Every structure is written in C-alpha cells, then in structure tokens.
Amino acid sequence: MLTLVKNAQLFSPEPRGLCHLLIADQRIAAVIDASEAVNLGPLISTVDLEGRRVIPGLVDPLVHYIGGGGEGGFGNRTAELSLQDAYASGVTTLIGALGTDALTRTPANLIGKARELLAGGLTAYAYTGSYQLPPVTLTGSIASDILYIPEFIGVGEVAISDHRGSQPTTQELTRLASDARTAGLLAGKSGIVFIHTGDADSHLEPLREVAKHSAIPLSQFYPTHINRTADLFEDGLRFAREGGFIDFTTSTTPELLAGGEVPASEAVARALKARIDPSQISLSSDANASLPEFDEQHRFVGLKPGKLSSLFEVLGECINEHHITMEQALRCASTTAADILKLPRKGRLEEGADADFIVLAEGRWAIDQVWALGKSIYGSNP
Known part of the structure; x- marks a missing residue:
C-alpha cells in the first residue's frame, strides 16, 4: 500500500515549504507541492501532519x-x-x-x-x-x-x-x-x-x-x-x-x-x-x-x-x-x-531517498513522530 504524508512543512534539509510525501517501497516516490491536487484513489493510506515541521532522520x-x-x-x-x-x-x-x-x-x-x-x-x-x-x-x-x-x-x-x-x-x-x-x-x-x-x-x-x-x-x-x-x-x-x-x-x-x-x-x-x-x-x-x-x-x-x-x-x-x-x-x-559515508539515500528528503524522517512537535523542539523506511516507529501515529 502507498502512503501519502500530507501537509508537511518540509526541510530536505533545505526548506521546501508545505509539501506532501508519497511513500512507496520504503522510499519517497514523490515530493508534491501542497498546492497541487492529489487524488491517488482508495488504495492509499493518508496521514495529515497539519503543517508540522518535518526533517530528515x-x-x-x-x-x-x-x-x-x-x-x-x-x-x-x-x-x-x-x-x-x-x-x-x-x-x-x-x-x-x-x-x-x-x-x-x-x-x-x-x-x-x-x-x-x-x-x-x-x-x-x-x-x-x-x-x-x-x-x-x-x-x-x-x-x-x-x-x-x-x-x-x-x-x-x-x-x-x-x-x-x-x-x-x-x-x-x-x-x-x-x-x-x-x-x-x-x-x-x-x-x-x-x-x-x-x-x-x-x-x-x-x-x-x-x-x-x-x-x-x-x-x-x-x-x-x-x-x-x-x-x-x-x-x-x-x-x-x-x-x-x-x-x-x-x-x-x-x-x-x-x-x-x-x-x-x-x-x-x-x-x-x-x-x-x-x-x-x-x-x-x-x-x-x-x-x-x-x-x-x-x-x-x-x-x-x-x-x-x-x-x-x-x-x-x-x-x-x-x-x-x-x-x-x-x-x-x-x-x-x-x-x-556514501549513503546517498540517507540524510535528505527527496525523490528516491529512504523515507526516514522526524515530525517535530508543534511550537517546541521535541519529537512528535519518527518514521524509518516508510513506517512510523515512534510517536503519535504508531
């Protein structure tokens, strides 16, 4: 199943603004500007981050x-x-x-x-x-x-x-x-x-x-x-x-x-x-x-x-x-x-990179969620 992580204030590490991350097979399949319409059908799981900051794992x-x-x-x-x-x-x-x-x-x-x-x-x-x-x-x-x-x-x-x-x-x-x-x-x-x-x-x-x-x-x-x-x-x-x-x-x-x-x-x-x-x-x-x-x-x-x-x-x-x-x-x-260390799919959030990222808490420096290889492993969305 595909996963769409919506409305992430993305740092890739460069600031990308409000984006959606499409995750497939442990990797980021696409980074989509939030202003674009997205309709991927019923076979997709959706998580809405409501504008929270997202940084690389x-x-x-x-x-x-x-x-x-x-x-x-x-x-x-x-x-x-x-x-x-x-x-x-x-x-x-x-x-x-x-x-x-x-x-x-x-x-x-x-x-x-x-x-x-x-x-x-x-x-x-x-x-x-x-x-x-x-x-x-x-x-x-x-x-x-x-x-x-x-x-x-x-x-x-x-x-x-x-x-x-x-x-x-x-x-x-x-x-x-x-x-x-x-x-x-x-x-x-x-x-x-x-x-x-x-x-x-x-x-x-x-x-x-x-x-x-x-x-x-x-x-x-x-x-x-x-x-x-x-x-x-x-x-x-x-x-x-x-x-x-x-x-x-x-x-x-x-x-x-x-x-x-x-x-x-x-x-x-x-x-x-x-x-x-x-x-x-x-x-x-x-x-x-x-x-x-x-x-x-x-x-x-x-x-x-x-x-x-x-x-x-x-x-x-x-x-x-x-x-x-x-x-x-x-x-x-x-x-x-x-x-x-020549790990090109790590340390960045872009198409083809591994879907490893941290969702920061709203308004403070704390971890709300951690995702690794496309799966949520810690936090409010287990």
Whole structure:
C-alpha cells in the first residue's frame, strides 16, 4: 500500500515549504507541492501532519550500540542500546563501532546487533576494527571485511593521540587507510577510516603525516571528538581548512565540560563562523560508550555512558540557542555524515531517498513522530 504524508512543512534539509510525501517501497516516490491536487484513489493510506515541521532522520556516525567501557574494570561496562531508546532518539541510521574493548566485544557482536536494529526497522552499519592496531576483524582482514560483509562500510574507531591506543606509526596508519580505501572502491562503499582523537598534544598530526608521505588524502580519515579540548578544536579547524572532515561529539558530562570541552552546539557555531563548510562538519552521539574521566597521571577516576538522544538535543541547541539555520544544522546532524559515508539515500528528503524522517512537535523542539523506511516507529501515529 502507498502512503501519502500530507501537509508537511518540509526541510530536505533545505526548506521546501508545505509539501506532501508519497511513500512507496520504503522510499519517497514523490515530493508534491501542497498546492497541487492529489487524488491517488482508495488504495492509499493518508496521514495529515497539519503543517508540522518535518526533517530528515538523523544519521549518527558513531554509536557503540553493543555497549562500551570497561576502563575501570568489568563493573563499568556500559549497556547495549535498546530499540526503544533508538526509536525515541530520532536517529534512523546508526553506524556501530568497537572502542577500547575489542577483547570481550567483537566484530561479530556488532554485526549481530546491526541486524537486530535492521529487523526493528532502522538502518544500521558498522566499522570493522577498533582502537588498536593490528585491527580485529571478522574475516581475517580489513579489506575482506569491507568487501564481503554488507554492514561494514569502513574501519574504526582507530585511536590516535590517546594513551589507550596502540600508538600507530605513520606507516601503519598509511597501510590501514590504503587497505580500507581500496576495499571501499571495490565494494562501492566509503572505506572511511573513522578516527578516535585523544587529548595528547599530537592532536591530528598523525593524519597529516600520512597525507604528507603518501597518496592518501586527508579526506580518507574521519576524526571525531574534535570538541573535547580547546586546543584540539583549534587544530580541527585547521584540519578542515586543509581539506579534512571533523566530527563533534554531542554526549558529554560536567567533568568533560569543566576540563575544557567545547559544547558541541557551540563548536558547530564557531566552526561555521570560521567559514568551515557544513559539508565538512558532522555531529555524533558516541552513544552507549563510556565517557571516562582520568586524572593527570591517566589513572581512571570514573565514567558515564553516552546518550543517543544527545544528537537531537544538540541539533535543537544549534537552531534555538546559536541561531544556526535549520538547513545548516541538519546538514551537520544528518546530511554530511551520509555523504562522507556514501549513503546517498540517507540524510535528505527527496525523490528516491529512504523515507526516514522526524515530525517535530508543534511550537517546541521535541519529537512528535519518527518514521524509518516508510513506517512510523515512534510517536503519535504508531
């Protein structure tokens, strides 16, 4: 059955005005101006949104959906992401990753959870590998994981400038990026190398060294946590000016903020003011990861879990507190990540795109409904 979602104040992410969305086979078959007459007969289900704002479903490039943590021992492992929390977050496309723990959590766990999320109506991909090198894989190599496993679209979260990483050399990072890039080309995937950036003074320099001494471009890397310290943020702006991508983390804690983290919405506003193009800026939640606190000797103090809901919350802060346009903010929360990860049907609401969208509540920043792959999965129209 076809579904006609009528009278949506549409942001695609660019503002489209009042439109109808015709949904067929999980995708948007047509975007119809509301002024046009529509008569599609009795075999169509109709939902009238009465002028409420509609935005693309969010694309989150870093979700630890099988949990993370463990830096303080087994009692500090964070929980897996539940379907209910995912539905309520407005995130309709999730990219899963391992983190510090690639011993008790494995690539096989990631694939199993990705398929659970898919069975629940969401879209889920994953990165093979983890913080450490040599990378953990499912098939024996990064290249074959990306080439043969549908869910694997790149490698990550590989740690640089962090005491918990394996301190990779330029040669090791170059080989990793080369393998991922070639496999991505062969598989028609991004082959991206998603980078966890720690707070060491080297910041993003290891990635520059790869680009300087090889044919691998900076854009092969996708570094996150760029707002974790003031110095890293400034280095991230320089990295973007040099042609790279930067990702800001929306989950935070009072301790991280007190330690100098730049709030994610402020980071977006400052990056845009610095004339960094929105196509180079994204937001990720780091959901269900541990957000650990260490003392000056790098001894573990404590941790809190990341929240998937933080992505939608920060999107609202960008718009309502920093007066970033809806279009620019949505690009950072959805479209940019989709483009970097080569997911062309995600992060936009246009003919041929997947029917993933959020219906905003009337007159306030809140989620009224979430639709994923053409079906309502959360809210007032279940």
